[in-house]
Amino acid sequence: MTSVLAAKGGKRSYLGCGLGLRPEYYETIMETRPAVDWFEIISENYMVDGGKPLHFLDRVRADYPIVMHGVSLSIGGTDPLDKDYLKRLKQLIQRIEPQWVSDHLCWTGQGGHNLHDLMPLPFNQEAVDHVVERVQQVQDYLGRQILLENTSSYVSFRQSEMTEWEFHIEIMQRADCLMLFDINNIYVSARNHGFDPLEYIRGIPAERVWQFHLAGHSDFGDYVIDTHDHPVVQPVWELYAEALKHFGSVSAMIERDDRFPPFEELLDELCQMRAITQRVMGDGIKETVT
Amino acid sequence: MTILKELQAAFKRNVLKGDKDFGEFIISTETVSSDIRLGIYANAYFARLQEALETDYQILRKLLGKEVFEEACLAYIHKHPSHYFSLRWFGQDFPAFLGYAPNRGEHHWPAEMAQLEWSFVNAFDAADAEPLGEAHAAAIPPEAWATLTMHFHPSVRTMTVYWNTLLRWRTTKHNETVPEPVRLPQATQCLLWRNALITRYRSLEPDEAVALQAALEGADFSELCGALAEELQDQEQVSIKAAGFLKTWLSAGMIVGL
Numbered sequence: 001m002t003s004v005l006a007a008k009g010g011k012r013s014y015l016g017c018g019l020g021l022r023p024e025y026y027e028t029i030m031e032t033r034p035a036v037d038w039f040e041i042i043s044e045n046y047m048v049d050g051g052k053p054l055h056f057l058d059r060v061r062a063d064y065p066i067v068m069h070g071v072s073l074s075i076g077g078t079d080p081l082d083k084d085y086l087k088r089l090k091q092l093i094q095r096i097e098p099q100w101v102s103d104h105l106c107w108t109g110q111g112g113h114n115l116h117d118l119m120p121l122p123f124n125q126e127a128v129d130h131v132v133e134r135v136q137q138v139q140d141y142l143g144r145q146i147l148l149e150n151t152s153s154y155v156s157f158r159q160s161e162m163t164e165w166e167f168h169i170e171i172m173q174r175a176d177c178l179m180l181f182d183i184n185n186i187y188v189s190a191r192n193h194g195f196d197p198l199e200y201i202r203g204i205p206a207e208r209v210w211q212f213h214l215a216g217h218s219d220f221g222d223y224v225i226d227t228h229d230h231p232v233v234q235p236v237w238e239l240y241a242e243a244l245k246h247f248g249s250v251s252a253m254i255e256r257d258d259r260f261p262p263f264e265e266l267l268d269e270l271c272q273m274r275a276i277t278q279r280v281m282g283d284g285i286k287e288t289v290t
Numbered sequence: 291m292t293i294l295k296e297l298q299a300a301f302k303r304n305v306l307k308g309d310k311d312f313g314e315f316i317i318s319t320e321t322v323s324s325d326i327r328l329g330i331y332a333n334a335y336f337a338r339l340q341e342a343l344e345t346d347y348q349i350l351r352k353l354l355g356k357e358v359f360e361e362a363c364l365a366y367i368h369k370h371p372s373h374y375f376s377l378r379w380f381g382q383d384f385p386a387f388l389g390y391a392p393n394r395g396e397h398h399w400p401a402e403m404a405q406l407e408w409s410f411v412n413a414f415d416a417a418d419a420e421p422l423g424e425a426h427a428a429a430i431p432p433e434a435w436a437t438l439t440m441h442f443h444p445s446v447r448t449m450t451v452y453w454n455t456l457l458r459w460r461t462t463k464h465n466e467t468v469p470e471p472v473r474l475p476q477a478t479q480c481l482l483w484r485n486a487l488i489t490r491y492r493s494l495e496p497d498e499a500v501a502l503q504a505a506l507e508g509a510d511f512s513e514l515c516g517a518l519a520e521e522l523q524d525q526e527q528v529s530i531k532a533a534g535f536l537k538t539w540l541s542a543g544m545i546v547g548l
Contacts, residue, residue, distance in 0.1 A: 044375065044376045044378075045376075047375075047376060047378075048378065048415035049415060049416055049417035049418075049444065050415060050416060050417040050418035050419075050444070051414050051415035051416060051418070051445075051484060051487065052414065052415070052487050053415060054415075054418070055418075055487060072375040072376065077298070078292065078294055078295040078298050082375055084375075085375045107298055108375075109302075109372075110295075110298040110299055110301075110302045111299060111302065112373055113302060113306070113371040113372065113373065114371075114372040114373065114374060114375060115302065115305055115331075115335055115372075116335070116338050116339065116372060116377055116380075117305075117331060117334055117335060117338065119298070119301060119331070121294075122294070122297060122315075126292065126293060126294050127294055130292075130294060154327045154328075154330040154331065155316050155317075155324070155327045155328065155331075156316070156317040157297070157315050157316065157317070158314070158315060158316070158317055159293060159297065159315065192322070192327075194319070222321040222322050223321075223322050223326070223327075223330075225330060
């Protein structure tokens, strides 16, 4: 397979602090041109023929760096890769020219049925081999590396043979792909499965991590669900600070997908992210990290 | 079957149908049982699909009421598991599921309301094309009119309406007094399209409906006039009416090529 790392000089760009581009905020963003360093889109929302979504995306793209984040690749699925989906993904990449493209280390359907959810994989050798082969196919087709995000999960499988981070590392190293490190998901899964999130953070090689996600969740006491409908909580901000210490300057963004607040509230959260970044990194924030 | 494939198939059955043969794969803990853990996925599945239908069929939901609408959603979700990578398409069979029968018109009003709302969804993100302005009509040389064909914006579509669906849609949308559902004395055509990013609709008089149908099927201007002549009693009005329709369609941003 072509090493896209080599093609891109093996460098990760530092984009700064970003937000998700969501239809609820299109008009506000176009009218106010807010001080957001970059936006992340949900790729599938723009796999349409035309109209408002693509109209606003083109205009936001003219003023801001864009990162594409998918939810339907089903890289861990056992159905064949969806060629129509990949074709549409590639067309959108060609249109938007994003900084990078990501999806999740999960499966989303089986037997032709889409569950429209990020379903967990068992952490074992069979799943590693399966995912590695599919990542290589996708990267060859797209002609670029992809980032895979760690998901929140609510079940642990008896068939697992390694930790989640060992699972992720082996896939990244064998498939030569990168990681979207979701800090909230690590907090959620750590609570649900009883592992130490710091051990997860310290277990991942820094050079593979190109992006952070932060988000809110719903806390039910005995378990936590990743709902993206609340502000980021303090323990997740603290993990963000730890992640910055371990990984260095990594582009970070806040996901909000429900109970949308006024845009100013998201900008306030973004300021909080900037303040933590500045406090931890000081003058060490780098535009590009090799 | 590989263990991974078997695991995913069993997990899916658990989510879709609550099959219990999946417990052997999952580790329970003291505080959170495997049933609770698996329930999170099943709840999320039904909630997500229902939310997709609520987004696409907002007016129908208001008219049917939350309880009846959710019952219909649940039945639809069970009968039509999603085969699409995007939730954008999940609701496309909902009108047919509710009994929409476009040719016979025997359906009840909820099916027609669903079809109207789905038509809006399709017009909303149909392909882009640059509309011509009304001025284009004036630039057509007299000798070119007879063979003139019209290319419509990809969002342009029509549907036959048998009920007072348009009035009920509009009054519900604007929180006005909503009339009871009644069948119309005569079925009418509804035009839907998108102009300047706004999805629009209006009902068509019979003569315009005939002319538009002919034009959408590729008729040139003289063929369109032929179709219109069968609809109008005053034959001297045919070409004037037809030219008027063309100007109306141009000014509405419906035509992208002549």
